[in-house]
Amino acid sequence: MTEVYSFDPLIIKTPYEITYKHSYGKTTKFFTSLSDGKLMATRCDHCKQTFLPPRSDCPYCLRETKWVQISGKGRIHTFTTLYFSGEKFLKDLPFQLVYVELEGVDTLFLTRLKTKDMKKVKVGMKIKMKISRDPEWRSSDIWAEPDE
Template identity: 40%
Template sequence: MADEKPAKLPESVEGKVLFNVPFPADLRQLKSMSPIVVMQPYRIDYIHSYGQDSPFFAGLANGRLLGTRCGACAYSYGTPRLHCMRCGAECEWIELPLEGSVHTFTVCHFGGEQFLKETPFVLILVEWPGVATLFLSRLAGVDCARPSLDWVGMKVRARFRRLSRFDPTDVYFVPA
């Protein structure tokens, strides 16, 4: 009442813009109207936190490989855990050698969407002396068509993507 200005929402150029939509004079025809189908791009910014695992990704971005070691029982983790799965105590960060060896491997002929262009590829579990658990990674520089049991125990060296994606795939291994 106090505001005499006519209320009108602003027109927008965002989203769908459709002109000249047919509309029958006889409303009984509406039930036989063809459905309106629209296509529009869909994008979402997905924000999530790496939380206490963040130092691991900071390491990858700096060409360092980090594991953890339990402060109480000294059990060590090639894939970092911030609390010990044996005793529950808090773990400390440790730096892992860039050279390890292949504990086991598999050649993947099917993969998720992210890896389709690189399929087939080799997944390995990397082991280090004195480190109790393994680290899952990719092995490059071998012939996927000729997998060999000689790969088990092979020395491998970590390589890091120059442009970090803050993803576990920022690191991969090649024969040392």
């Protein structure tokens, strides 16, 4: 059922739903490992680089990478506060997104920070990654929390 809010300009409200069928392909192990409580990255032994988000092939030498478990501990590289988001997270606003430097990883990882006090968040702050015990097989199954 479409609702009309105005005619000039024409603004309507109409239900909209899409069902996605999505393959994680070569990054499947990242998500299936989360259900085992493990945070996995990929590593190129040739270039000695570890990637998270995982990359099935090294962007430098194009060799296939291997899976390695990481601790999930790290520090905030930078952060921002969101006052608007996709529908799934509207109830949680405002919240913070952070790029984190994780131990043993050479790339930055973008994730959500869950904290009780957003005013204490700062660059360099220690964090630890947390994994949902009720996986939805999405990137929201993991997040960072302050490591106090």
